[in-house]
Amino acid sequence: MSTSWGFYNPVQIHFGLGKVKKLPSFVGNDSSKLIVTTSGHVSRAGVGGLEEQLGLKDYFVFDKVVPNPDIESILRCVDEFSDEKISSVVSIGGGSVIDTGKTVALMLANKNAELRDLLVDASHVKSLPHFAIPTTSGTGAEVTPFATIWDQKNKKKHSLSGVSVYPAMAVLDPKLTQFLPEKETVITALDTISHALESLWNIGRTPITESFACKSLRSSLSALPEVLREPGCIKSRTKLMEASLLAGMAISQTKTAMAHSISYPLTSYFGVPHGLACSFSLSRIITLYATQNKSDHVVPLMIDVQSLLDSLGLQTMLGRYVNQRDLDELKCKMFNPSRAGNFTVKDFEIKDLVDFEL
Known part of the structure; x- marks a missing residue:
């Protein structure tokens, strides 16, 4: 183990039962947000249920996240919302959802950037504020500066990495994992x-x-x-x-x-x-x-x-x-x-x- 080391992790963490109800005070309700999630989560919560669960207003929803997100699915999301005035990204789901949220937050903040270029080096770009809400207990993606993206055609795994990939905030509510x-x-x-x-x-x-x-x-x-x-x-x-x-x-x-x-x-x-x-x-x-x-x-x-x-x-x-x-x-x-x-x-x-x- 090295005796010379440093530590840096900028993610603001809110942990505890009921913390997801505090989301509006963390995110704010004064501009448009993009909620990144899965169709399964939306169907379980219902349209009104999603709003009630998160307490947010004035938002868009992308619910087509796939397991092990690939380049094509990421670009579909970016294309769908590139003309909207998105102020922040809220991802609610497992690791695939949070990794999608990380990547989309970067690309919407850098609309002229190519995803394949960011996969080579994302350290030089900024991101929209990203609020990560895990609904599983496993990936830890809410506090890491990485996002895994798959190239299904060529059977390759890519890693988006850099300080800008860190979410701005992680909101961990164990109640979301209870069932x-x-x-x-x-x-x-x-x-x-x-x-x-x-x-x-x-x-x-x-x-x-x-x-x-x-x-x-x-x-x-x-x-x-x-x-x-x-x-x-x-x-x-x-x-x-x-x-x-x-x-x-x-x-x-x-x-x-x-x-x-x-x-x-x-x-x-x-x-x-x-x-x-x-x-x-x-x-x-x-x-x-x-x-x-x-x-x-x-x-x-x-x-x-x-x-x-x-x-x-x-x-x-x-x-x-x-x-x-x-x-x-x-x-x-x-x-x-x-x-x-x-x-x-x-x-x-x-x-x-x-x-x-x-």
Whole structure:
């Protein structure tokens, strides 16, 4: 762990039950806002329900966000609202929604910019104010300077990054996750665990990111089993959302590492949900890391997390999307230098992390 480090995260955070009701006082109601969400969220809330839920007036709605947003879906949103006088963007949903909101906020503030140019470097542009409201506990996207965008045609994952990608504000209300179905609860919680672990076996690990990650993992260890036993328990849902936030804060500084490098082709080629794709290899990575870093004081915590992961049957879950032959064919695509290069362990082979009997 480096002894020379810095920390910067400009996102204003509001966390707690009922916080979403405070949104009008945060955002203001004096100009037009663009709400970015999914059709499912709108249908559940209803047109009046969305207004009641958020308390906003004078807004547009884009509800065509797709899972793993691609370049085409982003551009559809920008084209639809480029002639409107949008003052800010409010995204309410999971990671795909928030990543869409981040990208759209940038593009609407820079109408002459090309998305592909921003994917190369977004550090030199400004963004419309973006207010991120997560409805899952997993991605931590509300506090990171990254947005993942997929090129489905070429089966590639792109990352928009830069200080301007940070939302202006994150409003986290655990009540919004209380009735999240079990599958989505587990998949997004796995993303949280992956983020926390990835920031610990990371060349960018610092005392502050370690603190965030360890607190996140301890919360996940207790809260995920509790939520699976009692899905409506708001106390446990609150702990899961806090875990997600803290893990997001950690990777906002370190970025992710090996597990995410492995995950990207699984999502782009076979549609494996991100949380599953970046967590099925974690148990093997924990063993690898612990073997080579026995003196690291966080290893016992990692071993506890490993027990939880092993109890969830992740390989069985993965087998619903891919088989061993699929994994074998993708191994050559699983080394992403920008992520794998952050992993502190260098002496290993990817096949040792992904060979399973599926």
